[in-house]
Amino acid sequence: TSWSPALSRQKTLSRYVEVETWKRRELTDLQPVMSGIESACRGIATLVRRAQCDEIAGLHGSGGDTNVQGEVQKVMDVLANNILAASMCAPGKMDYVASEEEEEPTYCSVVLQNAAFRGEYAGVFDPLDGSSNIEAGLPVGTIFGIYRRPELNMSPNRARDPLEAIMQPGSKLLASGYCLYGGQTILVLTLGQGVHGFTLAKPGGDFVLTHPDMRIPDRGRLYAINEGPSLQWDPRIAEYVRRLKLGEGAGNVPHRTAYVGAMVADVHRVLVEGGVYAYPGTESAPSGKIRLLYEANPMSMLVEQAGGLSTTGTARILDLRPSSVHQRVPIFIGSKEDIQDLQALLKEGV
Ligand code: AHM
Numbered sequence: 347t348s349w350s351p352a353l354s355r356q357k358t359l360s361r362y363v364e365v366e367t368w369k370r371r372e373l374t375d376l377q378p379v380m381s382g383i384e385s386a387c388r389g390i391a392t393l394v395r396r397a398q399c400d401e402i403a404g405l406h407g408s409g410g411d412t413n414v415q416g417e418v419q420k421v422m423d424v425l426a427n428n429i430l431a432a433s434m435c436a437p438g439k440m441d442y443v444a445s446e447e448e449e450e451p452t453y454c455s456v457v458l459q460n461a462a463f464r465g466e467y468a469g470v471f472d473p474l475d476g477s478s479n480i481e482a483g484l485p486v487g488t489i490f491g492i493y494r495r496p497e498l499n500m501s502p503n504r505a506r507d508p509l510e511a512i513m514q515p516g517s518k519l520l521a522s523g524y525c526l527y528g529g530q531t532i533l534v535l536t537l538g539q540g541v542h543g544f545t546l547a548k549p550g551g552d553f554v555l556t557h558p559d560m561r562i563p564d565r566g567r568l569y570a571i572n573e574g575p576s577l578q579w580d581p582r583i584a585e586y587v588r589r590l591k592l593g594e595g596a597g598n599v600p601h602r603t604a605y606v607g608a609m610v611a612d613v614h615r616v617l618v619e620g621g622v623y624a625y626p627g628t629e630s631a632p633s634g635k636i637r638l639l640y641e642a643n644p645m646s647m648l649v650e651q652a653g654g655l656s657t658t659g660t661a662r663i664l665d666l667r668p669s670s671v672h673q674r675v676p677i678f679i680g681s682k683e684d685i686q687d688l689q690a691l692l693k694e695g696v
C-alpha cells in the first residue's frame with residue numbers, strides 16, 4: 347500500500363474504472379456512474395474547503411431543517427446530497443438513489459425531472475459523513491454503494507418491489523467506496539476485486555493511484571471507538587475493549603485509542619494501519635448509530651475486499667437482509683484477527 351510515484355503517473359481513477367469496466371462486461375454501464383461520483387467528490391472537496399474558510403458563501407452551520415432521523419441537517423449535508431444524487435443519476439444508468447439525508451429513496455427521473463432517466467442500477471450513500479466535524483475543520487467523508495436491480499434477472503411476471511435493489515444484503519453490492527476530505531482528498535474504491543486508493547492531485551484535478559491493492563494488516567495496533575457510552579455497553583464489549591488495550595488475547599499487541607469521530611476517517615486509518623473501528627449498541631440504543639445501507643454495508647465490502655472482517659458481533663454485516671432503509675446496526679470492523687478475538691469472546695461468554 348505504499349505510495350508509488352511511478353504507478354500514480356500511469357493510473358488515474360478514471361483510467362482504472364475505464365479499464366476494469368471494459369474487462370468485466372457486467373460492469374460496463376458503471377463507468378459513467380463512477381465518473382459522476384468522481385466529479386461529485388471533487389466538487390464536495392472544494393465546498394468542504396470553502397465551508398471552512400468562507401463565511402460569506404453561507405456554507406457554514408445548520409440549514410434549520412432536520413432529517414428523517416431527527417438530526418439537524420447542515421447546509422453542507424444538503425448540498426453534498428444534491429450534488430451526489432444529480433451526478434449519480436445524470437448518466438442515465440441509475441434507477442434510483444437512497445440517501446441518509448432523504449426520507450425515502452428517490453427515483454432518478456424525479457432527481458433530474460425527466461422520465462427518460464431510468465437505468466439498471468441503484469445507489470446508496472451518506473453524502474457527508476461526520477459533518478459535525480466541519481465546524482472544527484476536521485475530516486469528513488462521502489460513502490457510497492451501487493447495486494444492480496435484481497428483477498432484471500427475474501421473470502417479467504413477477505411483481506416488482508420498487509426498492510428491491512437496495513433491500514438486498516450488502517454482499518450483493520457491485521461497487522462501493524468512500525471519499526475522505528482531510529489533509530488530502532482520497533477516494534478509496536472496490537469493484538469487487540480488491541481495493542485501491544486514489545488521491546486528488548490538486549483541487550479540481552485528477553484522482554491518481556496512490557494506494558494500489560490495499561490490504562489491511564491481519565492484526566492492528568489501534569482501536570477507534572467512542573468510549574463515552576461504555577457504561578451502557580454489554581459487559582462483554584467492555585471486556586473486549588479492555589483486552590484490546592492490554593493486548594490480552596490480541597496477539598499481545600496493546601492497542602492505542604485513535605478516534606476522529608468521522609467513520610470515513612477512522613475506517614481509512616484502520617484500513618491503512620490495521621485495528622478496529624466499532625460503534626456498539628447501548629442499553630438505550632441497542633443498534634448503535636451506524637446505518638446499515640449507507641455506512642455499514644459499503645464500508646464492510648471495502649474492508650472485506652482488503653482482507654478484513656466486519657460483524658455485528660454475531661452476524662456478518664454483509665449477510666444482513668435490510669428491514670428498513672434507515673436501519674442501524676452495531677458494527678465491529680477491521681483487522682481479521684482483532685475481529686476474530688471479539689467473535690471468540692462473544693461465543694465463550696465472560
Ligand atoms: P453522521 O452520518 O450523522 O455524520 O453520523 C455518523 C458518524 C460517524 O461518521 C462517526 O463514526 C459517528 O457518527 C460518530 O458518532 P459519535 O460522536 O457518537 O462517536
Ligand code: MG
Pocket residue numbers: 446472474475476641
Ligand atoms: Mg454518516
